[in-house]
Amino acid sequence: MKLYIPFFILILSIKSFAQKGPAQVKNPYIWITADKNENQFILRNQLHSNSILLKKKEGVLTNNHPSIFFDASQDTLTFDIAKIDYQTIFLVYKVKDSLTEQVLWNIADQSKNITLTTTERLANLSNFKYNSLKNKSEYSSAIHFYQHTKSNLGNNNKYQISIGKIKHNLAIPAHSLKGYISEIIMYDRFLNSKEINKIASYLAIKYGISLSQNELQNYTNSKGKIIWNALENKHYLNHVTAIGKDETSQLYQSKSRNIEDDLTTIDLSSIQESVPDNSFLFWSDNAKPLKFKQEEGLPKLLERKWLMCIDSTIDSHKIKWQFNLKKITNLKEPDTKPWLVIDPTGKAKWDSDEIIYKKLEETSNGTTTLSNYNWDGKKNKKIVYTFQMAPDMFARVKITQPKCGISDGFLKYTIIGGKAPYTITLINYDTKNVVKKWVHDGNTSNIAVHSGKYNYIVVDASGTIYEQKIFISDQDITSPKLQEIFTLNDTPIVINANDYLPEGNYQFQWFLNKELITNGNSIMLTNPGDYQLITKHANDCETVTNFRVEEKNNSKNNQIIALPNPSEDGHFKIFGNFSTITNATLYIYNSAGALITTEKWSGKTQYIYNGHIPTSGVYIAKISTAEEEKSIKIIIK
Structure with missing residues (x-):
């Protein structure tokens, strides 16, 4: 179920508290939050703390915070308002049917509707001007938290704002709101950009939602100070989520996961008393798919990568981290396990000697929990992490490409897991001849090579075997510049490698997932997977071109x-x-x-x-x- 918010927010509420305004933006005209009282969900008026507006037995907890079920065809939530020429409104909600246009609010007088906002559009009914909020296809990746409206109210002083329904009959395709409400905030003025960003950040952290990054938006605390910089983290703008404390706004988010991505949950409840004021830990991802991709010399890494920005005042090794691995372990191959892969430098250099590997053990429900794990041992404040599927022992090979005709390339081995000493055998793929065999007691070893295709086999002291292929290019030779991803449809894709090279005498080999499938200059692509095109030039030098083929559901194999x-x-x-x-x-x-x-x-x-x-x-x-x-x-x- 998706959460959608055109200019407002999603679900999650902190306990009711008395303050002059959310995120210290003072004097809201309306401020309603969901709460839970024993076995009932309620809507509470924060400006009159004893005022309860709605009681229901049905509700949900998201990020440990309540949202009350609201069906506008049966429930009524209407407020009288004085003459207001401007409004800034925030609505935190979750619809049950994201494919149906639904009414969010309507401002009306005794005789006519004046403004109307739905999940898809904003309408000024006094001058019949409409503004689309978002295309349906974008809802799941971008959520708006706020919107300024001008109601053009006349001299009549009896106005009402109705949540989820239209006061007077109106022929529109939108249905009454049916879903969950967490928070409603309304100001009788235009908030400036700083005020808007403070409330949007406050609600985003509180409800585990991401501010839309169609235009870069920073996260700020209640004092207006930037606590997450979108430009600095521009490669990781998706699913921005945070935990932390802002005492001025009485925000303390001790546990959180993103409302649209339940893969990572972070919990600092065990150290909540020691978390300093205005300290936050943010994490976000690069919006890549949850698919494994083969990179030369490495086990298959998940394409999605996460950036974690850790405030140095938070003791990160005392935080509890939980990963929902069901989304990725259904992609694993036989005899492999999930590994957490961490780059503590924050640079996402996965063949670096700095990389840290942590084998994860799944529970019966597909989750794994890490406690007392020092994520930021180097105090870099930013780390990047991802996941891979690999056996209990595997090798990582850092490849330095050779020049054509010279054996000046290098392979640098790092072996993870297993028991030393390790016997490593490097074999020429084409001739099957052993290039080198050696016993290595440490973790790393270098060997000089020329371009070509190789198998390497690692055997540890217990007889555990790990085998992998590596394809090595000459760095100073032209290779076919194919696109990185081809998508299959009903029409087969045919590639002629000669079309991507200068005229010359070449030999070609096409591999699918490192297995040879055909020779020759042309290939028809009908099967998904990771492909490698080996191009042998007239001078016997070789290049490797990697590309991926993805399929649609209606693609045909034969x-x-x-x-x-x-x-x-x-x-x-x-x-x-x-x-x-x-x-x-x-x-x-x-x-x-x-x-x-x-x-x-x-x-x-x-x-x-x-x-x-x-x-x-x-x-x-x-x-x-x-x-x-x-x-x-x-x-x-």
Whole structure:
């Protein structure tokens, strides 16, 4: 279920307290918060602490704070307001049906509606001007917390603001609000940008929501001081979340997780008394998918990376960290476990000697908890972390690329886990010859190499084996500049490597997840995964081009295609691609149905047929396997 807030906020409320205004922005006209009293959820008027506006048994706790269920078709929340020419309104809510446009509030007099705000638009009904707040597709990634409105009220002095419904009948597609309300704040003036940012930051921290970063927005405390700088952290603007204390605004967020991402929960309850005033710990991510990506020399790392900004006054090793690993462990391969990977320098250099690895043990519900773990041992205040899937013992290889024709490249090994001494064997992938075999008692070792494809095998003292392939490029040679990601659809993607290189004599090998699938200059992409194109130049130097293929749900695995089609000179290629290793037969017929050529294929997933038909006409190419037959037309002009 998504939380959406066009200019306001989501869920989570701290206990009711008396102050002149949220985040020390004084004199709100309306300030309502959700609370919980024994077995009931209530809406409490913070400006009159004994005033309870609504009682319900239904509600939710988000980040340990209450939100009351509100169905505007049955519940009424209406406030009389004096003549107000300007309003600044914050509404913290969560809708049950995020696909339906719903009313947030309506200002009206006795006879007509004056302004209306829904989950999708703001309407000034006195002059029929409308302003869309956000496209539906963007709701899940950006939430607005505030919006200025001008109501253009006349001399009539009886006005009301109704939450979640329209006072007077109006033909609009929006439904009454049905969901959860946590907080309502209204000012009878325009707040300045500093005031808006103070309240937005206060509510964002409090409710585990991210300020929209379509335009960079800093987080500030109640004194207006920046506590999280969007420009400094511009590569990590997604799912911004925080814990910490601001005594002036009576904000103490001891435990939090982002409302749209439950992967990380951080809890400082055990040291709450020792947390200094205006101390915060923020974390955020780079908005990359929760997918593992192969980087040369490393186990597969999660593409999503997190930045943690730690206030030096917070004792980080006494904080409890909980990770919900269910989202990533369903992607793991056999005999692997989740590892936490930390760069304490904050630079996200994953082959650095500074990298720290922590093997994680899952509980039955898919979570893992770290306590008494010193995250910021180097006192850098910023660390970057991610996750990988790897066995109990693995090796990380830092690759220094060689120059063409010179064995001046280096491999620097770091072995994690296992028991020393380690025996390391480096094998040439093509010749199967052992390049070097050595016993290493420490953690790191360097070896000189030239470009090429290698297997390396690590065996520890207990006989545990780790094996990996590495492909090494020459650094001073041109490589095909393919796009990084290709997305499959109903039309197969065909790549000709020669189209991305100067004219010359090249040899090509195409690998999928480090397994050879075909030779030749062309490939048809129909299977998702991490691909490597090895280009061997005339001088025997090699380059490696990495790219990824992602699929849509409607993509098809078994495909056949001919290119070019039509053919101007009678030359063409037929590509056959199969989801598994397949034996197949290719038949080509003329328009009269006579067989003109045939070719048998065996033991591969991808085949390429180079054909030439000198006579113009329409021909049929058919590929037959034990499971199916597929045919296409070939036109020779």
